[in-house]
Amino acid sequence: MMSRRSVLRVAGAAGAAGIGAAAIGAGATPAAASTAFVHPGLLHTQADFDRMAAKVKAGTGLWKAGYAKLAGNPRSGSTWKATPLATVIRGATGDNVTTLAFDIAAAYQNALRWKVTGDTAHADAARDILNAWSAKLTTLDGSADRFIAAGIHGYQFANAAEIMRGYDGFDLARFKKMMLAVFYPMSSSFLAKHNGAYDSNYWSSWDLLSVACVLSVGILCDDRAKVDEAVTYFKSGKGMGSIKNAIPFIHPGGLGQMVEVGRDQGHALLSVGLLGTICEMAWNQGIDLYGYDDSRVLKGVEYAAKWNLGHDVPFTSWTWHKGAPGAWEGWETFTEASTWARGDVRPIWEGLYNHYVNRRGLDAPYVSAMAAKVRPEGGGGDYGTGGGLDHLGFGTLTFTRDKAIVSATTPTPSASTSDTASSSGTGAAATATPAADAAGGTQPQGGRGEDLAATGAGGIAAAAATGVLAIAGGFIALRRRGTRGTS
Numbered sequence: 433m434m435s436r437r438s439v440l441r442v443a444g445a446a447g448a449a450g451i452g453a454a455a456i457g458a459g460a461t462p463a464a465a466s467t468a469f470v471h472p473g474l475l476h477t478q479a480d481f482d483r484m485a486a487k488v489k490a491g492t493g494l495w496k497a498g499y500a501k502l503a504g505n506p507r508s509g510s511t512w513k514a515t516p517l518a519t520v521i522r523g524a525t526g527d528n529v530t531t532l533a534f535d536i537a538a539a540y541q542n543a544l545r546w547k548v549t550g551d552t553a554h555a556d557a558a559r560d561i562l563n564a565w566s567a568k569l570t571t572l573d574g575s576a577d578r579f580i581a582a583g584i585h586g587y588q589f590a591n592a593a594e595i596m597r598g599y600d601g602f603d604l605a606r607f608k609k610m611m612l613a614v615f616y617p618m619s620s621s622f623l624a625k626h627n628g629a630y631d632s633n634y635w636s637s638w639d640l641l642s643v644a645c646v647l648s649v650g651i652l653c654d655d656r657a658k659v660d661e662a663v664t665y666f667k668s669g670k671g672m673g674s675i676k677n678a679i680p681f682i683h684p685g686g687l688g689q690m691v692e693v694g695r696d697q698g699h700a701l702l703s704v705g706l707l708g709t710i711c712e713m714a715w716n717q718g719i720d721l722y723g724y725d726d727s728r729v730l731k732g733v734e735y736a737a738k739w740n741l742g743h744d745v746p747f748t749s750w751t752w753h754k755g756a757p758g759a760w761e762g763w764e765t766f767t768e769a770s771t772w773a774r775g776d777v778r779p780i781w782e783g784l785y786n787h788y789v790n791r792r793g794l795d796a797p798y799v800s801a802m803a804a805k806v807r808p809e810g811g812g813g814d815y816g817t818g819g820g821l822d823h824l825g826f827g828t829l830t831f832t833r834d835k836a837i838v839s840a841t842t843p844t845p846s847a848s849t850s851d852t853a854s855s856s857g858t859g860a861a862a863t864a865t866p867a868a869d870a871a872g873g874t875q876p877q878g879g880r881g882e883d884l885a886a887t888g889a890g891g892i893a894a895a896a897a898t899g900v901l902a903i904a905g906g907f908i909a910l911r912r913r914g915t916r917g918t919s
Contacts, residue, residue, distance in 0.1 A: 469654050473716045474594040475709065475783075476830055481547040484829060488548050497808040498829030499548060507538040507812045508545055510553035514538075514564035520585075523577025532569075532581070533821040535561050536588045537812030540824050543595035548829075559602045562593055566607040569614055579622045583641030584822055586615030587709065590648035591824060611649050616658065619645035623665050629756040631670040632677075636692055637699050639665070639673020640706035641822075647713055663719055666710060675725060678703060679732035683746040687738065688731030691750070696772035697740055698819055704733050705780030705823045712783050712831075722787055730796060733784055737798035739769050740776065741805075778819065779809035782827030793837035 472478060487495035502508055514535050522529040539561040546555035572578045590611060596602045619642040626634055643662045650658030666675055672691060681689040692700035707729050711722040722729055739745045747768050755761030785803035788796040811825015 469651055470717055471597055472594050474591045474648055474651055474713050475716075475824070476595065477716050480830065483833065484548050485550075488829075494808065494828050494832045498826060498832065501808045501810045501814075502541060502544060502826050502829055505541060505810060505812050505814060507534060508541040510542060510545075510551070510557045512538040512542065512557055512561065514561040516564040516568040518568050519571040519573055520569065520581060521574045521578075522572070522581040523575030524573070527574065529574075529581050529585075530817055530821070532565075532585055533817075534813065535565065536585055536592060537821065537824070539592040540588065540595070541812055541826070543592055544826065544830070547595060555596070555599055558592060558596055559599055562589075562596060562607055563601070563603050565589075566603060566610040569610055572614060572618060576627050579618055579627060579638065580641060582615050582618035583622070583638075583645045586611065586619060586645030587641070587648040588824055589615065590645075590652045594652055608653050611652060615645055616649045619643075620661065623669060623671065626671060630753055630761065632672055632753045633755060634672060635695060635699060636672040636678035636690070637702045637706060639669065639671045640678070640703055640710065643673060644706055644710050644713070647710060651713065651717060659717065659719075662710075663714065663721070666721060667724065675728055678707075679728055680750060681748045682728075682731060683748075686731050687735040687745060688728055689746070689748060690732045690736050693736055693739055693745075693769045694747070694750070694766035696770045697776050698773040700736050701740065701776055701778045701780060702819060702822055704736050704784070705778055707733060708780060708783045709823075712787065715787070722792075727788075727794070730788055730794065730799075734796060734798045737781070737802045740774055741798060741801055742775070743798075745769055776819075777806055778815060779806065779811050779823050779825035779827055781806055782809050783831040786831045786833050790833050790835045791838055793835070
């Protein structure tokens with residue numbers, strides 16, 4: 433048996449971050465759709481802002497309630513001042529990522545308030561926050577959680593900047609430079625190398641937040657190659673976040689079993705929110721990921737919603753292969769949906785509901801029920817400072833739309849990757865080989881030094897009992913375990 437120190441040396445070397453394009457499955461090279469990008473065109477288009485402004489001005493129902501939720505958030509005030517940092521750390525000594533998260537929330541929320549009301553005091557606040565960070569931030573550091581920081585805060589930052597594009601005094605060129613130098617390389621590298629671990633080692637949410645970052649940076653920077661990189665990985669990537677690995681089983685009746693539902697519901701709902709974010713950003717650029725593979729995303733989010741509403745769901749056992757080549761490996765078999773954090777509330781449902789039901793006219797009964805339960809959606813710390821900062825939120829304001837059914841070809845999806853894949857079966861990362869994890873718990877994931885990330889569900893209780901469990905930003909993280917036995 434290798435000593436822990438030897439394991440760390442091997443895994444750390446294997447996990448050294450580098451810049452590279454995301455690895456893709458065989459035969460999946462997307463072709464460029466159009467050289468032109470829609471701006472604003474991440475989570476919201478100008479038509480969306482026009483709708484919000486008109487509905488709020490008229491004092492209309494859900495939009496009025498959604499705007500009141502936004503205006504009542506303490507980070508929505510135009511007096512918010514940024515606290516930029518040169519180095520942001522997540523998951524290690526000196527952890528300061530919440531400073532970044534709150535400033536991004538303030539930038540996004542002030543940008544929204546400007547678009548809805550026309551009050552330039554909010555626009556000035558958002559601009560000043562974005563400019564302050566692009567002038568100072570150079571590094572994301574920490575444990576393996578640094579990849580989480582890159583993914584989540586990368587896509588969020590890009591969305592705030594996209595709203596402010598063209599505003600007087602906003603240095604978009606410098607902001608793009610920061611996104612290309614600090615955020616994109618880490619997310620792209622993670623998708624290609626998975627921090628030196630097996631491709632199946634990290635759960636779907638890790639991949640999805642990285643895809644969200646790559647996609648949003650590509651759109652912000654008018655970079656078709658980066659958009660193609662993200663779309664290709666979503667459809668055929670090697671890791672757990674590619675759509676057939678994130679939702680490996682389609683059950684009779686059309687429910688799609690999400691792998692994270694077998695882990696815990698906090699992370700399952702994180703994945704739900706990220707799927708909605710990715711699909712909406714792609715849709716606004718003419719790429720239909722919502723409908724990809726016979727609307728596989730809809731089947732997965734319906735499954736997660738049904739379970740978290742308190743209903744039973746079918747479950748097919750699957751085995752997770754974890755570890756890092758040359759360091760350690762294990763297998764863990766999941767046989768049922770997890771009750772850990774069941775019923776957790778996150779501001780993630782309105783976008784999915786309004787796309788599938790109001791935009792497309794499809795049935796989504798469980799997503800509809802979850803949206804009704806959570807609305808009006810808040811954001812920016814309204815749901816705590818952990819997982820509550822994983823999503824930009826305020827979907828009742830931003831996504832609510834009158835029912836106006838459009839076809840699957842509106843907007844016209846890019847002809848990027850073959851859409852003829854089967855809608856059933858298992859993904860590569862969710863193998864059906866029965867095996868047991870001898871360690872029976874959470875394991876290191878190829879982190880840096882003694883700062884380890886852990887993604888095991890089965891070992892949560894055991895880890896908590898030893899005092900090594902920490903909840904940070906909605907993710908489970910192991911930090912600097914004391915030495916036991918041989919070193």
